[in-house]
Amino acid sequence: MRFLVIALCLVCGPAVLSAQSAQLSQNPQIDFDGFQKLSAEVAPLRRERLVSWKQFSRLAKGKNALILDARSASAFERGHIDGAVNLPVTDFTAPSLAQVIGDPNRLILIYCNNNFRNDVPPVALKSRPLALNINTFINLVGYGYRNVYELNEVVDFNDPKIGWVGTGVRQQASRE
C-alpha cells in the first residue's frame, strides 16, 4: 500500500508541479511557442515567395495587388515606394489588417529598410536577422494572409526605376 502511494506521488507529483509553474509563468495572451512554430512554418513558404525587383514591380501592376509598407508612419512619410500603403507592424491586429487589406487572398508585396543599400533614414539598415520583412512575413501569415511576396533585391532609392516618393530623394539631390 505504502509503495503504491509513493509510486503515485512520483508519477503525478512532477506533472502537477510543472502544470502549476507553467500557469504561473505564462501570460494567457502571449504564446511564444506558437510564434516559434509559425516562424518554422513560414520559412519554406517565404523561400518560394522571394522576388526580384523586376518581378516585384510587374506583380504590383496586377489588379488588386497591394504594396504593404510595415515601417513606422514617420518613416513612411519621409519616403516610400510609389503606390505603397502603410500599416506599421506594431499596429497589426486582425481588424486593422482586415481594414487595410480586405480579402485574405489578396496579393501582398512587402519591402523594408533592408532592401536598400542607402542605409540612411528613413531606411536605416537593421541587423540581418532582425530585418522587418521577416517579422512582417510571419505576422501576415499568422493573421491568415498567405499570398505574400517579398522583394529580394537590394536597391538604391535614388534609382529612378524604384519610384521613390519623399524627402529621401530631395535630401540626396540637394547634396549634389
Added chain:
Amino acid sequence: MLRPIFAALLLSAATAVLAQEAINTNPQIDYAGFQQLTDKVASYRESRLLSWSKFASAAKQPDTMILDARSADAYKAGHIRGAVNLPLTDFTAQSLARVIGSRNRPILIYCNNNFSNNESPVPTKGFQLALNIQTFINLVGYGYSDVRELNEVVDFNDRKIGWVKGRVPKGA
C-alpha cells in the same frame, strides 16, 4: 560500402541547398539567423517574466528603464507612466544605443497583450504575434540582454498601473 555512398549523397544534397540559398537570399536579410535567435531567446525569456508588483518595483531601481515598443501614435494615446517610446519598426543598432545607452542597462517591456481592455491604444494582437515576443527577440539580438517582461494581464483603468492618457491616434 553503403555508408560512403550515403554520405556522398547527403553532401551533394547539402551543396544543392546551399546553391539555392545563395540565389534566393538578400544578403541583408537572414531568416535562419532569426530562427536561431528566437530559439535562444525562448528558454532565456522563461526566467525573465515578472508579475505586476515585481515589474513596478523593478521600475523604481536606478538606471532601469521601461521601454514601450509600440507605435508612436499608440504611445502618445496612452502608456505606463515613465515608459520611453522607441517603436520596434525603428529599432536599429544606432537608435537603440541612443535611447538605451549601455547594453547592460536593465530594460522592462510590456505591450498591447498585457491589457485586458482590448481597445485603442492597446487592441489585443494575435497571441503568437504579441509585440513583447518580437521586442524581446530584437533587444537580445541587438545585444541588450538584461530584459524583463511584464507577465500579467492588467486593466489600464486600474490606478496602480499609472496609465498616462494622451490624444487619440489618427483613425482610431
